[in-house]
Amino acid sequence: MKLNKIALALFAVTAAPLAANAGVTISPLLLGYHYSEGADEDQSDLFKSGNNTAAIGAERNDGVYKENGLYTGAALGIEITPSTQFQVEYGVSNTDGQSDNANFDVEQQMLSGNFLIGTEQFTGYTDSKLKPYVLIGAGQSKIKVENQDAYVSNRTTEAFPAGSNIKAGSEVSQSTDTIGNLGLGAMYRINDALSLRGEARAIHNFDNNWWEGMALAGLEVVLGGHLSPVVAVPPMVEPAAPVDTPIYVVENDVDSDGDGVPDSIDACPGTPMNVVVDERGCPLQVDITDELKMELRVFFDNDKSAIKNQYQPEIAKVAEKMREYPNSIARVEGHASKTGPSARYNQRLSEARAVAVKSMLTNEFGIAPNRLSTVGYGYDRPIADNNTEEGRAMNRRVYAIITGDKTMTVEQTKDMIVE
Structure with missing residues (x-):
């Protein structure tokens, strides 16, 4: 044909x-x-x-x-x-x-x-x-x-x-x-x-x-990888305002846990000393946000896009953190040294290195593809001298930035209060 x-x-x-x-x-x-x-x-x-x-x-x-x-x-x-x-x-x-x-x-x-x-x-x-x-x-x-x-x-x-x-x-x-x-x-x-x-x-x-x-x-x-789908984020719902309940205080009442609320009306006795309580003596709950910012560096042999075994534990740590922070995303950047036959060849080699890291996170560690983006820079962004073997080895790399956050509800303590 x-x-x-x-x-x-x-x-x-x-x-x-x-x-x-x-x-x-x-x-x-x-x-x-x-x-x-x-x-x-x-x-x-x-x-x-x-x-x-x-x-x-x-x-x-x-x-x-x-x-x-x-x-x-x-x-x-x-x-x-x-x-x-x-x-x-x-x-x-x-x-x-x-x-x-x-x-x-x-x-x-x-x-x-x-x-x-x-x-x-x-x-x-x-x-x-x-x-x-x-x-x-x-x-x-x-x-x-x-x-x-x-x-x-x-x-x-x-x-x-x-x-x-x-x-x-x-x-x-x-x-x-x-x-x-x-x-x-x-x-x-x-x-x-x-x-x-x-x-x-x-x-x-x-x-x-x-x-x-x-x-x-x-x-x-x-x-360069498939387009990532847009994941809808549900709107935040404000919690309902608490209903005020009348509080009756008995004179000369004892405050056994020292939280400032007498035992006669303390609905949560035995509160630790450092915890902030409401008018009923129960710990106040506050939301705190824990931010994630993590970096990953993977280096490659000359003219190769295969990931060496020594870097797989580092990629596994990234996957573990991304599971811990469900809304986290990663930008995976591929780079090459200036040893290939042409700029186009080095460009594609840098893209292949980025896709290799993304594929390992997706196929071996179960991270959704839409949370990962890839880009190749060829040899345009060296971090070392391309005229030396040591410098070229440093430039044959993937650099990934992982960002995200998670919100946790914890008991408010007095040291959280800023005067």
Whole structure:
């Protein structure tokens, strides 16, 4: 199967400037079974008369239709939301052309733009690795018919006058049409960078009013990590004001715990001396906020993004703190030394190092992906001299900042009161 070189070049040129951004997806190879049997009669009629006649049809009184066969393609996309993306897809299927009187090759090229709308767009984000989606899109289909056998045309046509010697491999007919795509599929996320993709698709040819079908599978690569979903924070509810209750004090009453409230009305006897109490002698509850600010540094071997064993305990400590502070988030920054073949290579290497740390926190320690963000800086932010081996070793790193807070309700003590 041959892929259009111009389309592949377009993928490469477009992907390069987008590679540093989160949510850019690439499906480098899509393999599928292209079913066109339902359009046999329409194709036979199309490829023997009218403007498409050339040398196939009227003189032989037969038509050509495309057999079912293998589809190969590639796609480049960008995430619009954490569960929806837009993809540009190019693909080709080459099969034999079915005819009663001659042998033909039929090539169909398809270029389309498709929206992949995840069901989580409507049901809400989950941590499930299986992500179903609906596909809808439109594009262009170009079908070319070439004869395998040489022969002499017996009839005058627009493309071949009577008596023309038609060589083997000559293009004898073609049709360029508008198509629409509608399908159902699912992504299975292996990790935050790789997903397996499976899909069933119906294709409608609007210009000739026929249907085709396709079942395909492939691997999707995400550059810079998926977009993180927005998690709604519930509004704070003010506690109800306490109801004042009359208090009756007995003269010369004893205050056994020394909290300033006589025993006769002390609803909480035995209060520690340092605790602040209310008018009933019970400890006052106050909310205090404990803030988290933590740093993580992971260093890498030259030209590597694999995490060395010595840093896994440090990453485990970060995961433990993030579980302790449920609203904490981490910004993971990747860096490289200036030893790679190009700035683009070092940029991608720094991104891969950041994604490696994020993947370990997600896959091995259960931290939700939406709490982690990644960015790669290439070799733009060195912390040491890149002209020395020691300096380059310091620059091959990931630096992460973990921030968050938690609120705890505790008994108020007198040393908390600021005069």
